[in-house]
Amino acid sequence: MTAAPYLSTSDLTKSYGDVTAVDAVTVEFPDTAVTGLVGPNGSGKTTLIELLLGIERPTLGSVEYGGPEEVRRFGYLPQRPTFRPGFTVAETVDFYAGLVGDDPDRLLANVGLEAVADRPVTGLSGGMTRLLGIAQALAGDPPVVVLDEPASGLDPAMSERIFGVVEDIAAEGRAVVLSSHELPWSNGPPTASPSSNRGGSARREARQSCENRPAGRSTRRSRRCCGGHRRRRSGR
Structure with a gap:
């Protein structure tokens, strides 16, 4: 069936x-x-x-x-994700993970941002900002x-990286x-x-x-x- x-x-x-x-x-x-x-x-x-x-x-x-049925049915990445300045990547992911009792380290690993965890969100490239947006979309395992x-x-290299994450x-x-x-x-x-x-x-x-x-x-x-x-x- x-x-x-x-x-x-x-x-x-x-x-x-x-x-x-x-x-x-x-x-x-x-x-x-x-x-x-x-x-x-x-x-x-x-x-x-x-x-x-x-x-x-x-x-x-x-x-x-x-x-x-999960904590969240849907995860969503808008076209232009924005994050509050003054926080690092790790702090941002920790905030979203805390809302739904998720593991921030897991979310960072899912999108491959562990190496920039201490970087301010304002210092991210456009592609890394999208990856951070995907990480928040995955919080709660929707x-x-x-x-x-x-x-x-x-650029093509970052696009390929993002679509690889999407397929994973x-x-x-x-x-x-x-x-x-x-x-x-x-x-x-x-x-x-x-x-x-x-x-x-x-x-x-x-x-x-x-x-x-x-x-x-x-x-x-x-x-x-x-x-x-x-x-x-x-x-x-």
Whole structure:
């Protein structure tokens, strides 16, 4: 029997007046896999993420959580994570870990920031700031981790490092959802481009696709169609 996905949507739609930002998206997010939302800026990726997290309420459709109950269901990395100045990396992670009774050393190790633990957060590069943001997203061991543009604007080496961390996170049994305006892997990862905004009106893309990438860098990807059409999740 195929296990239920950790997160799923059914005909998920979000409209703002006459503008439809997310258009009838039906998609499943299984555990131990990275699923991405890929599309150009303004295509509705961040709105879809806000719907998944419950920040926004859908106009139509639904979001269902099917994962295990933990201290936190979701971990979240915003596009531009910021941290309070005057604190080190270790102090920052210790704060977030303390909120949910987690181990700060584990969180630092998960993202490979042990060597800069004593560095002020204001002294971090853009890529290391994203890694620190991923560390706080992992506090409490949430089953679903949502990353909004985790490698946007970073150099190729740091992007590769971040996506390696992302795949390791999924390999530990989590459902990872990430957004990107370009394909983060050369072979392409997951995509759900719910709509496009051209000339102030949202229109369905002529072709929409959703891919799921099983965790592990040597595994083979399986492709799935989304954008309002139901798909059967490929077996893991």
